[in-house]
Amino acid sequence: MSQADDRIDAARILARTLGPGGPELSCEECFAELDRYVELELAGADADGSVPGMRAHLAGCPACDEDHRSLLGLLGDG
Amino acid sequence: MVELHALLLKAARFEVNRRRASLPHLRGDDHEDLAQQSADDALLAVLGKLGEFRGESRFTTWAYKFALLEAGVKVRRRAWQGREVPLEDEAWAVLADARRGVSGEAETRDLIEALGEEIERSLSAHQRAVLVAVTLNDVPIDVLAERLGSSRGALYKTLHDARRKLRAALAERGFDTAERDRSEQR
Ligand SMILES: [Zn+2]
Numbered sequence: 133m134s135q136a137d138d139r140i141d142a143a144r145i146l147a148r149t150l151g152p153g154g155p156e157l158s159c160e161e162c163f164a165e166l167d168r169y170v171e172l173e174l175a176g177a178d179a180d181g182s183v184p185g186m187r188a189h190l191a192g193c194p195a196c197d198e199d200h201r202s203l204l205g206l207l208g209d210g
Numbered sequence: 211m212v213e214l215h216a217l218l219l220k221a222a223r224f225e226v227n228r229r230r231a232s233l234p235h236l237r238g239d240d241h242e243d244l245a246q247q248s249a250d251d252a253l254l255a256v257l258g259k260l261g262e263f264r265g266e267s268r269f270t271t272w273a274y275k276f277a278l279l280e281a282g283v284k285v286r287r288r289a290w291q292g293r294e295v296p297l298e299d300e301a302w303a304v305l306a307d308a309r310r311g312v313s314g315e316a317e318t319r320d321l322i323e324a325l326g327e328e329i330e331r332s333l334s335a336h337q338r339a340v341l342v343a344v345t346l347n348d349v350p351i352d353v354l355a356e357r358l359g360s361s362r363g364a365l366y367k368t369l370h371d372a373r374r375k376l377r378a379a380l381a382e383r384g385f386d387t388a389e390r391d392r393s394e395q396r
Contacts, residue, residue, distance in 0.1 A: 138311030142318050145308045148345040149325060150380075151373035153391040159363040166275050167267035192373075193366055194344070195282075195351045202278045206224050207271060 147191075156188035162196045170203045215253050217270060221277035222248035229285040236288070244288065248281035255280070286350040295357060298339070301346035302326065321385050328379040337372035340365050 157165065165183045172179035180187050190197045222245040230241065255276045263272055305326045312318045329338060343349040344365070351362050351369075358365070377387050 138308075139315075139318075142308045142312045142322060145304065145346070146318075146321065146325070149329070149341065149373070150377055150387055151370065153377075153388055156370075159366045163275065163279065167271040171267045171271055192370070193351070195286075195362055195366075199275065199279055199282055202225050202228060202282060203271070203275055205228065206221055206274055206278065209224070 151192040152188035154188050155185050156192060157183075157185040159189075159193060159196055162186060162189045162193070163199070166196075166200060166203060170200065170207060173204065174207055211253075214256065214273065215249055217273055218252045218256070218277040219245060219249040221274040222246075222252065222281040225278050225281035226285060229282070229289075232289040233285060244284055245281060248284050249277055252277040252280045283352045286352050287356055290350065290353040295343055295349050295354065296347040298342050301342040304346050321380070324380055324383055324385060325376065328376050328383075332375050332379040333372050337368055337375070340368045341372040341376075344369055 165186060169179050169183045169186050172182055190200050223242075225248070226241050226245045233241070236244075252273075256273050259276075263269065305322060309319055309322045309326075312322070329341065333341065340354065343354050344351050351365050355361050355365050380387055
């Protein structure tokens with residue numbers, strides 16, 4: 133493995149174990165807001181300004197992050 | 211109702227298809243069964259929550275998320291069926307590898323070492339088990355929830371509390387994890 137890969141590995145481990153720094157939504161709040169958030173994103177609107185704490189939760193929670201990507205992908209598919 | 215089920219099935223199939231690679235041992239029929247079950251369960255969830263739909267998004271978008279959630283959870287659990295959750299020991303090896311990988315960078319190496327110590331020292335047994343499984347051993351949180359008879363939301367809360375504790379313990383030892391967050395974003 134290259135030095136750059138090692139650095140990414142270490143950064144990934146730190147990011148995953150320590151999570152996002154700021155305030156974030158819970159999984160339940162994330163699910164409740166997910167549809168509105170994704171529509172704002174697809175409309176090019178200020179999704180993060182409208183749903184504070186969502187971006188941080190998606191960074192910290194792999195499961196909700198996958199649900200988010202899926203909804204974005206499904207709607208983006210048409 | 212038939213239309214609603216068709217809508218949910220479309221989303222469930224999309225999700226199962228996306229995750230096909232994580233289910234190499236399943237046949238085509240199994241994929242379709244998984245999608246059908248997900249659509250059935252999502253239909254019940256949607257009907258139970260109709261009163262909560264406030265029109266803040268299109269109805270289809272709102273309904274889709276229930277089907278994607280059901281299908282995503284089912285696929286992850288199916289992918290882990292018959293597979294043990296890795297032991298905590300495997301996580302210590304992950305940390306040791308990461309530390310060796312950055313042995314030339316004293317600050318990061320020290321931080322990872324301190325992180326390992328605080329995972330052992332500062333967390334409750336339950337917090338440690340959840341944090342290690344989800345963040346170091348890559349166990350999907352929905353799979354862990356099923357094994358522990360818990361829920362995604364409850365386990366994430368535990369993970370969140372564990373992360374706060376680790377950050378506080380590391381800050382007390384002079385590590386600036388907040389500065390690290392800022393430099394990540396730059
Ligand atoms: Zn979550």
